[in-house]
Amino acid sequence: MTAFIAFKIFRAVVTLLVTVTLVFVFIRFSGDPAAALAPPDAPQEIIDQYAKAMGLDKPLWQQYAGYLGGIFRGDFGYSIHTGKSALTLFAERLPATLRLGGTALLIAILLGIPLGSVAALNRRTLLDRCVMAFSVFAFAMPNFLFGLIMILTGALVFNTYLGGSSGAGSWAGVLPPALTLGLAAMGSFARFARSSLLETINKPFMRAAEARGVPFLRRLVRHAAPNAAIPLVTLIGLSLGGLIAGSVVTEQVFAWPGVGQLLVRSVATRDIATVQFIVLAVAFTMVLANLMVDLLYLVIDPRIRAK
């Protein structure tokens, strides 16, 4: 079991290293950051001055070594525009994103899994068909479109602005963007919950429990649910990792002051340190979430522990 955990951790570290390198390379090939900082018609010597100030005049390997060294020392660089550390900028925006992503995930779990379970228990009925139709719609609806429809309907029909403007971050204000962000996840949770529960309730041990006279509710909660939960835990884990990354579009549409908006702005203004840190942070949460899921399997499923 120690070998299992060690391997997973080793894999996580390698993934992070590859991510860091790719970000470093791609951001430098997607247009000269120094030229992006200078006005569009700036003469070459001004662009060169920017490059020097940002350390971009050094050879690439030196920049890379400096960057990696910085990461290990916990120094993730400073925003070229504001002089603030990338870590600070990220930390300032993180609470808004977590509130949005957390609420979205909560909506997805609290609505998606019960919907899927209801569909599974009423298999091949009208209710099942309706729930599944809704989950396909939820999954297929692009969230920017759903968000825009919601905002425009709110404004033009109900005279209410649903975007997160100056009052952003309030708990009431979080619902429209969270619903938008959580919609797709809700759809997939419902579908997974349905198929997983269906598979489980048809297993022999469920019939055995029924034959032993175990009441329905107990069968469902004590026998079926833990077994059906395994694929759902994976799915929730993955969604958890995507919380920070996934909100980029929703944050743009709703003007939500989170990490997603910071990322878009930083890419547009070629704020290298900030972009690098955000991507690294997203990769880190992804990797961490995967690792947690792997470890959680050990807790939920005795068969994996035994192996």
Add this chain to the structure above:
Amino acid sequence: MATLRTLALGGLSALAIAASATADDRTAITIAVDNLWPTMDPVIGISTTGARVHSNLFDTLVRRNRWEDPDGKSLVPWLAESWERTTPNVWTIQLREGVTFHDGHVMDAEDVAFSMSAERLWGPEPLARRGTRYARGIIRVEATGPLTVEVETELPDPNFIFRLVTPLGFVLPKHYYEAVGTDEFGQKPMGTGPYKLVSFDPSTSLVAEAYDGYWNGPVPASGLTFQIVPEFSTRFAGLAAGEFDVIVSVPADQVDTVRNTDGIRVMEKSIENYPMFAFNTLSTELLPDNPLTDANLRKAMVTAIDRKGIVEALWGDATFVPSPFNFPEYGDYFDPERKARFTYDPDRSREFLAKSEYDGQELIWHITRGFYPNYETAAEFMVEQWRDVGINVRAKIVDNFSLAYKRPFHMLNMSMSSEFSGDPYRPLWMDWGPLSSRTRASHKTWVPTDKFLELGEKFEAAQEFKARHAAYLELVEEWENVTPGMYLWRNVVSYATRDDLAWDPGNSAVTIFDKMYLE
């Protein structure tokens, strides 16, 4: 003494604020913008998104009067009360008395000298590099009295005062800037303007409150919030629902929809910036046999395009096609009768084409995505019109300017701003002359002809209107002879406001909410 004065004024303005706070029936205004520049230093932050804010926090020495004339052809003394050209190369500027920064500190000549100093703008490695071009040619800035500043230029510059309406003219508080440093100043800017910063977060909003010690009060709104709302539909929804008072950048194809919404007013303003493209007239390593080295092909391309038709289709009557360097903002230099020498004429285009050795090879046109409104749409029309006469152009849309500048390309999108000097000096000589990026940058597209250089020097040296005007006409003629680029239209910015807001920015992308512009 200075401290005493500061204290006294600070106390007075505090009283004024307290008094107005109790009887404040003004409303606060929220402006939904697509973006905010990450620093609010008015020179380091030179940009469209910064300019919407700067003049509300800061004042320039001189202002253009756009409240009476949308094109702002006349200059108005602002923080400078008067000016005089004491020798051909020296300007003496007299400052207004009793102007205070937002901390109550009195503005004086030292602040002005610092704002325009070598250290900040024109020395070897200036703090605010974006300002170098505005300060070009300045060799001395000196406070010669408490409210008197002398500026000396390398060459005689009869139009120097026009530069003081540009970001060069913003006055920053020396004491505060030096205390907090460049980065911090950009995050917590302080000036003499009508509004005083409350908070600034470059990825969400900038909030300011009325500065009741403002020298040109009363300040008409109790505060301003510039709120970043990247998505247009969301800005529109916020305006329709009453959350915002002003929104910027209504896409050209949405103007009618917004205009037809109850309670909303749309303003389309043509501004002093001209989207165009440059022909790459050079043969380079990556483009060894560039057919555009031949002026005949360039003229064939210019005469193949029905710019007027395209502009009417895309913009209605919001803008127009200028003839080269002949802009309404130039007062006496502007001649509405003077037409471009090469205009839409497909037959003439075919004649030019026949004279060239063009063999139908593909010409690549680099365009920066979404940078100039309607540019890509116009490009589609133009590519078809070129195809009609037998010229094969491919518009290659890229994500940013540094990708657009990457060779090889045959044509490059660009725009030219006409601010700066009250005459065509900037677009004609600074943007195409021997020191321009057209000539020197890694993405340079032409080498000025000897005649162009000779005429340009004559133009630069001319001190009187008559001589300068004559030199200007000759220089334009030479530019058209070479045809190193083509103008498309005068750029358009758009605003939508709630219809009871009496605010009009004039023909400008600069938004100011003081009593001159807002009732």
